[in-house]
Amino acid sequence: MAQRTRRPLIGVTAGVRTMMSGAWEGHDAVAVNESYVRALRAAGARPVIIAPQDEWSDEEIAELDGLVLTGGTDLDPAAWGEEALATDMTPDPARDAFETALYRAARRADVPVLGICRGLQIIVIAEGGELHRHLPADLPEHPATGLRPTRVEATVDAASDLALALGTCAEVTAFHHQGVRAVRGDLRIVARHDSGLPLAVEAASGSSVLGVQWHPEIDGADGLAVFESLLTAVHHRGETADLRSLV
DSSP states (O other): OOOOOOEEEEEEEEEEEESSTTTTTEEEEEOHHHHHHHHHHHHHHHHEEOOOOOOOOOHTTTTEEEEOOOOOOOOGGGTTTOOOOOOOOOHHHHHHHHHHHHHHHHHHTTTTEEEEEEHHHHHHHHTTTTTSSSSHHTTTTOOOOOSSSSEEEEETTTHHHHHHHHSSSEEEEEEOEEEEEEEESSEEEEOTTTTOOOEEEEEEEEEEEEEEESSSGHHHHHHHHHHHHHHHHHHHHHHHHHHHHHH
């Protein structure tokens, strides 16, 4: 019998939605866009769906090879001391708190992280950054409004891991009305739109972190390269661990 190779286990965060029809109408369900699962499988990973729950320990998250923080609703502004706006989506404080703790545990455990849209915003806020709350008012020259998927151009820093995957210019699919205002902590901006809006961040040091303000899971082959960059970070982490074990 041929030996099976273990695929990298990638945690994929999910939200909770109330089912609107069928035998279980009115009951809550764990929900995530299947496009994330399809993209990770195409990249060679084994997705593991993670619903909001009690916090994971560092030891538990270290059993994963990587983590994807997925898209979803706006973050709860109360988490960073701001008042709600009429343009905010209904927040999910429990999911916010769980994913923030999960991100911080992944950083401590040296587990590579990919944040997508809302996931990027979780990363930025967890590191002490700030968000534009409503881009049509804050930065009207940015074409994305959150009303529909919008193709935008990202200029990528040549001295970044993201550039290895996409090159220094990429057309991507954005679907958001909030965005990064300021980056702090152990992050650096590695892609922007011509309006000045940051479209991607990476960790400046330590474990691998990439956050993108677009949706690579629906961008076909170009989007697949972003997920493959996560797998590259996973393999690099494994090679580093193997070298350490030899010392």
